[in-house]
Amino acid sequence: MRLVFFGPPGCGKGTYASRVGARLGIPQISTGDMFRSEAAANTELGKLAQLYMKDGKLVPDDVTISMLRERIQKDDCKKGFILDGFPRTIAQMHVLERITHIDLVINFSLDEEIIMEKALARRCCEKCGDIYNVADINRNGIHMPPLLPKKEGICDKCGSRVIQRKDDTYEIIKGRQDLYWKQSEPLLAYYKKKEMVKDVPVIGPPDVMVPMIIDVINKGIKE
Numbered sequence: 001m002r003l004v005f006f007g008p009p010g011c012g013k014g015t016y017a018s019r020v021g022a023r024l025g026i027p028q029i030s031t032g033d034m035f036r037s038e039a040a041a042n043t044e045l046g047k048l049a050q051l052y053m054k055d056g057k058l059v060p061d062d063v064t065i066s067m068l069r070e071r072i073q074k075d076d077c078k079k080g081f082i083l084d085g086f087p088r089t090i091a092q093m094h095v096l097e098r099i100t101h102i103d104l105v106i107n108f109s110l111d112e113e114i115i116m117e118k119a120l121a122r123r124c125c126e127k128c129g130d131i132y133n134v135a136d137i138n139r140n141g142i143h144m145p146p147l148l149p150k151k152e153g154i155c156d157k158c159g160s161r162v163i164q165r166k167d168d169t170y171e172i173i174k175g176r177q178d179l180y181w182k183q184s185e186p187l188l189a190y191y192k193k194k195e196m197v198k199d200v201p202v203i204g205p206p207d208v209m210v211p212m213i214i215d216v217i218n219k220g221i222k223e
């Protein structure tokens, strides 16, 4: 099962991708996490990516595409994968179409004001990228309690430090929202035209969302 998770930055798609992936037995492939771990390891690729990431800009297509292409050829992708943060440009989408078949695109939606509040409260593991959140949102039928690690500041999955990402500032987050709508909306329009898109409004925490998403995927795959 090959899925693309779409949605504005901060809508929670990374969290859902990792949990839905674990339930379906397929890896979550986050190009953002891949660039961050390359940067943490100070590789040439990481240093290059960091030049763009620090300003919330997209890493050039050729670099991103070759990294992704290599990743989806690995053994753990034989049963499928969830792409999180890829494709982000028309060029990336066309290459993806050439190298693999995508079964479904899951499109998450969430009010921008809530996205901003949530995004500023986002924390992640500096090593494995697992995501947490310190915001407590409960309004307009949307209930999102904080998502905290069991031990404060320590990742549940790998025991490394939980931190706020350097690129999670108001200006950069707003910039990423604007960039998302500008660059990614045409991709969504294309996928919608091909009837590959299932819309999923974000209404609650992961334990509410994950079964909902799996249901949408199972029904979508059968259609």
Ligand code: AMP
Binding pocket: 009, 031, 032, 033, 035, 052, 053, 054, 056, 057, 058, 059, 060, 064, 084, 085, 086, 087, 088, 089, 092, 176
């Ligand atoms: P994310 O964690 O998905 O928000 O990504 C963090 C940063 O990584 C982005 O702001 C970009 O600088 C870079 N990045 C992630 N995915 C892509 C992509 N598909 N194309 C270009 N740059 C990307």
